[in-house]
Amino acid sequence: MKIIIIGGVAGGATAAARLRRSDEQAEIVLIERGPYISFANCGLPYHISGAIAERGKLLVTTEAGFTARYAIDVRSRTEALSIDRAHKTVTLRNLDSGEETVESYDRLLLSPGAEVLKPPIPGIGSPRIFTLRNIPDLDRIMASLGENKPRRAVVIGGGFIGLEVAENFHDRGLFTTVVEGASHILPPFDDEMAAIAHAHMREKQVELYLGDKVDHFEDRADHTIVFLASGKRIQADIIILSIGVRPEVKLARDAGLELGAIGGIKVDEHLRTSDPAIFAVGDAIEVVNKVSGKTALIPLAGPANRQARIVADNMLAADPSACKKYRGAMGTAILKVFDLAAACTGLNEAAVQALGIPYRASITHSGSHASYYPGSQQISLKLVYGLDGRVFGAQAIGIDGADKRIDVIATAIKAGMTVDDLADLELAYAPPFGSAKDPVNVAGYVASNVLDGSHDIIGWSELRDILRDAPDTIELIDVRTPEEYAIASLPGARNIELNQLRKRLGEIGRGKPLVVFCQVGLRGYVAYRILKQSGFDEVSNLTGGFKTYAWATE
């Protein structure tokens, strides 16, 4: 059995290793265009600031080490030019010598990754504009940082990689600006959750231009000007373009392999392309989103690694019945945003809305661990779920413990759990690590109350619209303390502190629907319960409280 693998990093190298472990006899050839196989793509941005100080640490395993351990025929600086499916051969070019060779295969694996989007914006060819995908890209950026000593960095694109680069520029001492075309950074998050990151980044003195796009770039003698569609201009000494990636499908397309509707290589559940001898994994393929059931591009290392392990087995399988299924991905992801972690899994509210599925969404703010134990940090957690309780997705942002809660919910979603199941999870509790009612339990509590009708909530945007368009149609009650109310409240809100509510029910008019709120939602919920049982029929509680409202409308 002779196997050729194109692409020697996350998907390709992992598959090669698993193939060798499974089959000591197979001939395995690993083709990589770049100078390095098996490097840490995900670590690249952190070398900019020196957080990962040694460049060598980014080389997870060297060619020599990999060959010694796994007896793989590794060919770096070698590009696969074309695939001849009829003869089962691949044409390769050695990028150093220019020599071209033809290599035959029994099975071929494509793990070519993705290419960085570089739209034809005028001026995009500026030598001050970089992209970041691999080690040579990083080397170019590092060289420019060293030679030109830029002071002002502009990152185009507020997605995960863009934000990582921005943070690392900032940590290196550059004044950093992020330009994002959408109304918020962090695309997989909903507005009010991303707003937490906006506030945090601004606190760190990162400048954000939201809802604005680059019109063109103009080079000046010692800097470049970024012209935005809004007419604004930003001076930049270095610019990183990070507006997304697209599956690297040239080889596949040229070879006549079927592509999907959203531009990735089409594979079946065994990760086989339209040619039975050719398999594909990683950023280049389309996967099924496990939650929505729709086709999706999920260019993340976790899925690439797991697909690689499955595909290796399937490439060696005697027949399809012996193959393993890849059951799709759900886009669990996380990003360090300075001191915060922003993590998510499944679908966000906007995505569920776009699918037209009935849903509810609630927001809680809980301590990362018991509040009486030092160091507890707030986690803001948004849960999106169906009317039958099925969890569609979650987003968590906080200084500590957001990753843990999203991993738990990702596991729950994979298991098809409902919000009642989240309420019932038995998670590890001691004061330094959690709470007897873990944030995930509490999110489950709130969601089950919402679904069983014991807690009517209103979202910040709905309330904002009412306050803007028809403020007189509701009565707004702030149940926080007079001290909290004095600092800031919602326009038109009356203050009746929760602990006095029972005594002061007479002050509340019965003509209009009531909206109650507190800081995070808990006291508002208790007030809601009192009011509903005291003859007020239409009451709702602002989910996520004043905190979420203030962030979202800032």
Place this chain on the structure above:
Amino acid sequence: MKIIIIGGVAGGATAAARLRRSDEQAEIVLIERGPYISFANCGLPYHISGAIAERGKLLVTTEAGFTARYAIDVRSRTEALSIDRAHKTVTLRNLDSGEETVESYDRLLLSPGAEVLKPPIPGIGSPRIFTLRNIPDLDRIMASLGENKPRRAVVIGGGFIGLEVAENFHDRGLFTTVVEGASHILPPFDDEMAAIAHAHMREKQVELYLGDKVDHFEDRADHTIVFLASGKRIQADIIILSIGVRPEVKLARDAGLELGAIGGIKVDEHLRTSDPAIFAVGDAIEVVNKVSGKTALIPLAGPANRQARIVADNMLAADPSACKKYRGAMGTAILKVFDLAAACTGLNEAAVQALGIPYRASITHSGSHASYYPGSQQISLKLVYGLDGRVFGAQAIGIDGADKRIDVIATAIKAGMTVDDLADLELAYAPPFGSAKDPVNVAGYVASNVLDGSHDIIGWSELRDILRDAPDTIELIDVRTPEEYAIASLPGARNIELNQLRKRLGEIGRGKPLVVFCQVGLRGYVAYRILKQSGFDEVSNLTGGFKTYAWATE
């Protein structure tokens, strides 16, 4: 509806709050023997060192605050003396005035917790011996620390609370000794996992006496001597007895309520006792262990809190069909052991063995996050699973991220997941938070290899027995580097570095079963794969590697 709740802390106060939220009209009386309701039992040990500096922080909510918010009739310093089930009354004694009153109920909830075991060891009445269960206990300990300035502390019992107390004594500057009757501390853990904590505590200069019991105590003028069964003696200025708790069932027993075989109050799945008007939750009840299906005592705050929320609903339910089910607990728990977190869920190997269920157990050591990103810490993870792949339990110990992995696995166990599902989990990955192959995925990989026959493992204790009893029956190969081998290896092991194995196969005799090992298990596994496919039929790899073996046999 008039409801009396006996016990005003984790179970009782939580149930009271939920009852009020659900029913604004009910009369709710909360009876607590101690001076405080709703205090943070779990935080008590941390006040000893000052980690939780303010005593007031341990009072999660005050009587006044609770009454104001929830309109509950709170009676602290009031003991429930007896229950008259026929007349549905409880006799109460005000512990300040001595006055006794009789209070009627429609529904009664028992959440009396547990009492600390205090066996009749000679000398146990010493004024230098304390227990820790509530605030008055803590006050006594703090007073003694202040007045007597003890320098040497002895903690009897290496369970969770004992170890917390020991750590906090140590952090306060006392020379601290822990005496544990079993062969290892941390009862829910298996030996080789607890051994990690042994090593760590000894590094911190905490003295451990394992497999030894107190024979008697003798007071001297200015200290007490702890005499152990082994004949050893320890001088102590202060002693904490922490050998466990037993359900507080006096009231229930006297009232003729059914108790279970292991000494707790018997409840049905709706948390109702044998009397339909009386419910019970918390440390006092017996629960079903969700994994084993057997009855268990699980005296932890998480279960108590969740039971309380369920029982509150059931106490108000019109009939059993409207009741919610408590589906049992699995003993997910965590403990801070100095810099380590030790977390577990489900059954350990010893428990599965005792049940006589066929199982496998494997150990991995993975980084808490990508190794190239600074601050990655090793997590040792043990997974115990059935031959069908069902996960029975897991234990994780490490400086960072053990809590997360156990919470994920606890969620997976609740969902009935298999080790293949663990391999397939999509967890949040970015370099500061995890790895593209998360430690949970890797544990799933290893376990599925073990189950599908592609990886034969041997446990440290089995190998220890062979090396002791019949070392000549196997051939032992250390596949680490010569440098690692030179520092320490197993007796009789031959060193063939993994990366040279293919070339040096000829040096290995074919007569005996081979046992290979490396530092953590990964290289051993790769070596295993090479050997198995090179004509060596009987090979096994030491699970957890030399690292686990060394810890366990230290």
